Amino acid sequence: MISRKLFGPPGTGKTTKLLNYVKTFLKLGTPIDKIGYFAFTTKAANEAVDRMLDYHTAFQKKDLKHFRTLHSLAFNQLGIKKAQVMQDEHYEDVGRKVGIEVTVYSNGEEKTGFVDSDSEYFNIINAARIKNVTIEEEYNTDMYSEDIDKHQLQIIKDEVENYKQAYGLVDFTDMIEKFNVSKLCPKYDVVFIDEAQDLSPIQWKMYDILKENSKHVILAGDDDQAIYGWAGADVKRFQNEPAKSIVLPLSYRVPRCVQDVANKILDRIPDDRRIKKNWLPRERWMGESVEYITSVEDAGLWHGEWLILARTNDKLLKLKSTLKDMAIYFEIKGRKSYKTRLYTAIKNYTRWTHGDKLSLSECKDLFEYLELEWVMTEERMYDLAEFGFTMDQNWYEIFKADPEECLYIREMLRSEEKLNGPARVKLSTIHAAKGGEAENVLLILDNTKKIREAVDKSEDKADEEHRVWYVGVTRTKRNLYIMGAKQEDKSYDIENLG
Numbered sequence: 001m002i003s004r005k006l007f008g009p010p011g012t013g014k015t016t017k018l019l020n021y022v023k024t025f026l027k028l029g030t031p032i033d034k035i036g037y038f039a040f041t042t043k044a045a046n047e048a049v050d051r052m053l054d055y056h057t058a059f060q061k062k063d064l065k066h067f068r069t070l071h072s073l074a075f076n077q078l079g080i081k082k083a084q085v086m087q088d089e090h091y092e093d094v095g096r097k098v099g100i101e102v103t104v105y106s107n108g109e110e111k112t113g114f115v116d117s118d119s120e121y122f123n124i125i126n127a128a129r130i131k132n133v134t135i136e137e138e139y140n141t142d143m144y145s146e147d148i149d150k151h152q153l154q155i156i157k158d159e160v161e162n163y164k165q166a167y168g169l170v171d172f173t174d175m176i177e178k179f180n181v182s183k184l185c186p187k188y189d190v191v192f193i194d195e196a197q198d199l200s201p202i203q204w205k206m207y208d209i210l211k212e213n214s215k216h217v218i219l220a221g222d223d224d225q226a227i228y229g230w231a232g233a234d235v236k237r238f239q240n241e242p243a244k245s246i247v248l249p250l251s252y253r254v255p256r257c258v259q260d261v262a263n264k265i266l267d268r269i270p271d272d273r274r275i276k277k278n279w280l281p282r283e284r285w286m287g288e289s290v291e292y293i294t295s296v297e298d299a300g301l302w303h304g305e306w307l308i309l310a311r312t313n314d315k316l317l318k319l320k321s322t323l324k325d326m327a328i329y330f331e332i333k334g335r336k337s338y339k340t341r342l343y344t345a346i347k348n349y350t351r352w353t354h355g356d357k358l359s360l361s362e363c364k365d366l367f368e369y370l371e372l373e374w375v376m377t378e379e380r381m382y383d384l385a386e387f388g389f390t391m392d393q394n395w396y397e398i399f400k401a402d403p404e405e406c407l408y409i410r411e412m413l414r415s416e417e418k419l420n421g422p423a424r425v426k427l428s429t430i431h432a433a434k435g436g437e438a439e440n441v442l443l444i445l446d447n448t449k450k451i452r453e454a455v456d457k458s459e460d461k462a463d464e465e466h467r468v469w470y471v472g473v474t475r476t477k478r479n480l481y482i483m484g485a486k487q488e489d490k491s492y493d494i495e496n497l498g
Contacts, residue, residue: 001211003243005196006220009279010262010474011253011437014220015044018192019051021218025190032059036188036210037067040195044435045069048194066186070203071172074179077186086164086171091115091122094163098156114231115171120144125157129173130200130232142458143230176202185209190216195435196241197221200232219243223275224266225471227431229464239275247277253437255288256281258473258480265470269463290480299442299481301328302415306425307438309472311446316427319444323425327411331423430472441476443469445484 008014022035039045049067053059068076075085088104095102102119115126128138135153164170170178179185180202191210193199196219199207211217219241226235254262259281266274293299296319299306308330310316316332323330417424428436473480 001214002216003211003241004216004218005238005241005243005245006218007245007247007275007277008220008222009224009248009251009277010222010471011251011282011477012248012279013252014222014248015048015194017248018194018218018220019048019055021190022052022192023055026056030189032063033066034187034189035066036073036186036191036214038070038073038191038193038210039067040069040198041435042069042072044194045072066188070199070206071175074175074206077184078175078178078182080170080175084168084170086169090163090167090169091117091160094156094160095119095122097163098152098159100156114228116231120148121153121156122160124148124153125160126173127230127232130202132201143461173202176206180205180209185213188214190214190218193217193219193221195221197223197226197235197238198228198233199238201234201237202232204234204237217243222277224269224277224467225434227434227464227468227471229460245275247279249278250280250282252282253477254281254474255476255478256284257288257290258476261290261480262470262473265466265473268466273459273463285478288478290482292482292484294483296322296442296483297326299440299483301326301425301442304424305439306442307433307436307440307475308425308427308442308444309430309433309475310427310444311430311468311472313429315444315446316429319427324408327408327415327417328425329412329417329423330425330427332427430468433475434471437475437477439477440479440481441473442481442483443472445482 006014006017008017018037022037025035026032037045037048039048045068049061049064052064052067053061065076066073074080091104092102100119100121102117102122104115104117104122114130115122117123124135124138124144128135131138135157136150139148139150139153164174188210191214193207196207198221207217219238221238223235223239226233226238229235251259301323308316308319320330320332426438473482
């Protein structure tokens with residue numbers, strides 16, 4: 001067994017390095033079906049597939065069936081059908097059965113396998129299973145509010161299991177657990193694991209099984225970017241995994257001025273709790289800067305590519321009205337903006353009038369947006385389908401819409417926003433943006449009671465909060481803007497680092 005552990009600080013190209021290793025094994029004669037490449041998210045796995053297809057034109061997607069997530073491997077080897085997998089609505093249905101209104105956020109494009117909800121009851125239950133601990137042990141980590149009813153917690157846990165059994169369903173954790181005892185692990189010549197710092201205890205057990213059935217294993221990750229501890233990730237296992245370590249020395253993304261801020265954040269983590277890595281920022285470009293601002297308007301969002309980041313969704317949702325007032329076309333990760341919904345409705349209606357069949361979700365978007373009230377001629381729709389909107393068009397005759405929404409679209413057009421394409425400005429939590437980047441980043445400091453308490457409770461939680469902000473500041477390729485909270489309520493003071 002030959003093991004390698006690749007440390008890739010932000011923007012150093014660790015995924016590129018892994019795929020170069022894949023190419024080397026292929027050149028040495030390793031069959032593609034003897035190479036297992038496992039990414040942490042579905043998005044990352046798909047990107048690896050696309051890059052391999054570009055590299056080797058003879059490959060087809062079916063040839064890269066072992067380029068997937070660990071959950072997907074378990075899903076495939078166990079012969080599970082899509083209809084058998086727990087979805088957001090199933091968890092919400094369980095919530096209704098036990099008298100809890102719950103919203104679940106597990107089906108975004110990242111698809112990590114974590115089930116995050118606005119219910120602490122569900123979060124405790126899911127986290128306990130991923131960490132392989134009891135629900136009482138998970139509750140006692142002090143991550144949760146004190147008003148949790150332990151009796152109700154057990155009732156909900158039992159109801160989830162009864163619900164799955166009654167409807168023949170499995171969740172993402174079930175997949176891994178069943179795989180680990182199945183003896184259905186494929187035999188590989190080499191196994192690659194990307195973003196290994198985010199693996200949970202039960203995923204590390206799966207890794208051990210893969211390792212036993214492989215000749216080589218190569219891990220890639222960065223303990224300084226380990227921000228999924230709340231969801232069960234075991235960064236210490238990654239830190240301590242015995243293997244020859246390689247550090248990628250040069251970031252192709254992070255400017256020096258931003259690296260200085262990032263290093264000051266990491267300095268808050270004692271050396272004995274992180275692996276020290278020396279890496280260089282990319283070569284200097286004109287116009288790089290780190291600025292501290294007091295309002296969104298100070299960032300200059302009217303031009304360029306922007307990523308607006310916050311620790312929690314609450315901060316992002318409060319920005320929606322501000323950005324609309326500024327006539328900025330924006331998107332919030334996992335949610336459709338007004339503009340996106342408008343274009344979807346127009347496109348789907350045009351296809352419908354041409355006799356094309358629409359999927360259930362497309363019909364749903366169309367009817368929900370237009371509220372089943374049609375004032376549209378076919379001639380007008382042809383014009384709209386070309387996205388050639390003019391200022392004198394009467395929006396109220398085209399479709400039934402909220403007057404504020406119409407005004408927002410009109411103002412975006414006046415400001416010469418390009419509406420036909422991806423938004424220039426994207427809003428995301430730091431967790432959802434991990435692995436992403438943008439020319440300009442606006443980082444909004446969240447000074448919530450929960451975060452303040454987390455930093456004070458334990459070393460592990462404090463370390464993870466520092467890592468979250470480290471990930472946030474290192475998303476930028478050029479300019480970083482940091483917007484803080486009121487002086488009297490600072491729980492995380494980036495302005496006074498060092």
